[in-house]
Every structure is written in structure tokens, then in C-alpha cells.
């Protein structure tokens with residue numbers, strides 16, 4: 001049976017009592033003064049200068065030398081962060097409301113601009129209501145922690161984002177992880193949770209691999225066991241589906257998915273998170289979701305920009321179409337170089353390097369010196385045997401930038417791998 005939950009996986013790493021990984025020594029005071037980790041892993045520490053004027057360009061400060069480089073790591077998939085209409089709308093909201101909301105949403109923090117944005121998001125996602133959070137991370141933590149309680153079961157894909165896992169931990173619900181996108185493993189976990197209040201938690205696009213949740217099969221199984229479904233559409237909202245509503249729309253299963261999460265920091269180009277669901281659930285979250293009722297409401301200036309970002313991204317499909325055209329071009333050329341792109345089905349393209357952290361870091365540095373910023377993703381963010389670069393393709397990339405990117409990758413990675 002394909003149940004790799006028993007082999008090494010992120011789930012093992014993070015959730016099981018494996019004494020070999022990142023566990024602080026028993027003597028906690030000694031550890032605080034002299035923290036050590038047993039498994040070595042590296043950070044690609046560096047400083048990027050200046051706010052990017054366009055998402056594809058940044059200044060790097062590697063070795064104290066300023067270089068203008070191509071950025072293929074940004075989440076600004078549609079270029080909305082720097083879109084002139086979005087920036088203008090944010091400026092107007094800033095003038096009108098000031099910088100901050102100066103209150104938690106239930107106290108004085110909810111302004112008319114938040115209500116308007118939440119209503120527009122609910123309409124867009126075709127759900128009854130919507131709740132806004134100041135961060136995507138907080139939205140996931142808050143929704144899961146708010147909805148679930150001790151005695152409930154969370155059945156989560158093992159590759160789900162940390163925010164979903166932390167929300168589960170806080171809720172006190174029992175957490176069962178199924179092998180990534182493996183329906184046999186999902187069914188096994190649902191069997192274990194049988195008869196309990198159960199929520200199946202998946203991501204539309206998985207953020208490290210770029211593959212899609214198998215939504216039709218997941219819906220079938222969840223319905224068979226009477227479980228609810230929560231989908232994190234962080235990397236798929238405004239990108240997938242005929243109207244950009246995400247992977248649930250792409251598979252035609254929106255009305256079978258009760259709770260839909262989105263972040264505002266990726267394709268929307270701002271910051272924040274939101275949950276769309278039925279009215280009762282949203283009302284319940286407003287009472288019990290701690291990151292909502294015990295944290296300041298989102299910045300009204302950002303909300304103003306985001307209302308415009310939603311309008312720009314949905315008034316036609318031109319930005320999305322361009323992003324897909326660029327994605328197809330990059331994928332085709334990377335595959336022609338025989339690079340391992342895992343099972344990507346989206347604009348998130350992993351370039352898997354393997355188990356050498358040193359190679360990963362040295363490629364990263366060489367590429368940056370040659371004019372390309374690709375963020376290396378090292379263990380423990382991904383399993384040690386599949387260290388990688390994670391490329392995010394944007395609608396803003398020019399043909400020249402894509403061709404320069406490909407030739408740098410060929411020079412630095414492909415030539416070395418062949419040698």
C-alpha cells in the first residue's frame with residue numbers, strides 16, 4: 001500500500017518523536033545559552049535592498065555588492081502589489097483612514113472598508129460570508145483553532161502548511177496526517193476518525209511542490225464519511241478556475257467544500273488572510289477565533305488596495321492568462337534541460353537538486369552573482385533528499401528575463417549536474 005506516512009516525510013519530521021532531529025537538549029537553560037541542532041541545515045542568509053518596483057526585479061546585496069537581479073521567488077504572481085491602480089487605491093485609503101485600524105475587529109477595528117472588502121470576497125468566492133484576518137498565517141490558525149475542539153478529528157494532508165498544523169495543535173483536536181494526495185491513506189485516516197466530528201484539510205496548490213489536491217476524490221471520500229472539507233487556496237486564488245476562484249472551482253467542486261481559505265499576500269499582492277464559508281460558521285469564528293478577536297483589524301490602506309486588486313484581477317483574465325503563458329514557457333524549457341520539476345501542475349515550480357545542501361547553497365550563490373534570485377529551500381522545510389529551488393512564475397516576467405533566467409540555470413545547475 002502506498003502509505004509513505006511510515007517512511008521519512010515532513011510529517012515524521014515535525015510531528016513524531018524522532019530524537020534525531022532538531023530536539024533541544026533536556027537541559028533547557030544550557031540550550032538557551034548555547035543552542036545546537038543535531039542535523040545540520042543551512043540558511044541562505046542575505047539582504048535584499050529596496051522595495052521592488054516591479055515584482056521581477058530586486059537589488060541584491062550579496063558580498064556587500066549591489067546588483068540588480070531577476071526575482072523568481074516573489075509571490076506577486078500577477079504583479080498586483082505594484083499595479084498602478086492598486087497603489088493609487090491604497091494611497092486614497094491611506095489618506096482617508098490613516099495607516100492602522102487601531103482596534104481589534106470586535107472593538108473599534110472594523111471599518112466600512114473592511115466590511116466592503118469582506119462582502120466582495122464572499123461574492124467572489126460564492127459563499128455566504130467572509131471573515132478577514134491581518135495575516136494569512138493567522139487566518140489558518142484562527143479558523144482551525146476556532147472551529148475545532150478536543151474530541152474532534154482533523155485529517156490533514158501531510159504537506160499542509162505549518163499554519164494549519166499550528167491551528168490544529170491549538171484547537172486540541174486529534175490530528176491524523178494522511179500521505180500526500182494519497183486517497184488510500186486518506187480513507188484509512190477517515191476510518192480511524194469514524195463517528196467523530198471530522199474536518200479534512202487540504203491545500204489547493206501545495207506550496208513546496210506546486211501540485212494540486214485531488215479534489216473530486218477528496219470530496220467523495222469526505223462525503224462518504226460525513227466529514228467537512230477545508231481548502232487552503234493560498235497559491236490558487238486568482239490563479240485557477242475559469243473565474244479565478246481557485247482549485248475548487250477548477251475541479252467544479254466548490255459547493256462540496258464548506259470552508260475556503262485564501263491569503264492576501266500572494267496573488268493579491270498585499271497582506272492578510274480570509275475565510276469564506278456559510279454565515280453561521282463565520283459568525284461562530286467571530287466569537288471563537290482568537291487571531292481575529294484578539295488582534296488588530298487589517299490596515300485600511302492595505303484593504304483599499306486589495307479591493308482594487310480583486311477588481312483588476314477579475315475584470316478580465318489577461319493577467320492570469322499571461323501568468324499561465326509564462327509558466328508554460330518556463331516549464332517546457334526546464335523540462336527540455338532534463339531538470340526534475342517534481343509533480344508541479346501550477347506556477348510554483350520546484351527544481352529538485354537532491355540531498356546536497358552544499359550544492360544547493362553554492363548554486364544559489366552562483367546564480368545570484370550571475371543575476372538571478374532563486375530562493376533555495378533546504379531541509380527541514382523540505383525532506384533532506386529533495387532539497388530544491390522553488391520558482392514562482394509571474395505574469396510580469398518579460399521574454400528577455402525568462403530567457404536570461406533559463407540560461408543562468410543551464411550554466412550553473414545543468415552543466416554542474418552533468419559534469
Ligand SMILES: Cc1ncc(COP(=O)(O)O)c(C=O)c1O
Nearest residue numbers: 135136137161207232234263265
Ligand atoms: C499554503 C499556505 N497557507 C498559508 C500561508 C500563510 O500566508 P501568509 O504568508 O499570507 O501569512 C502560506 C504562506 O506561505 C502558504 O503557503
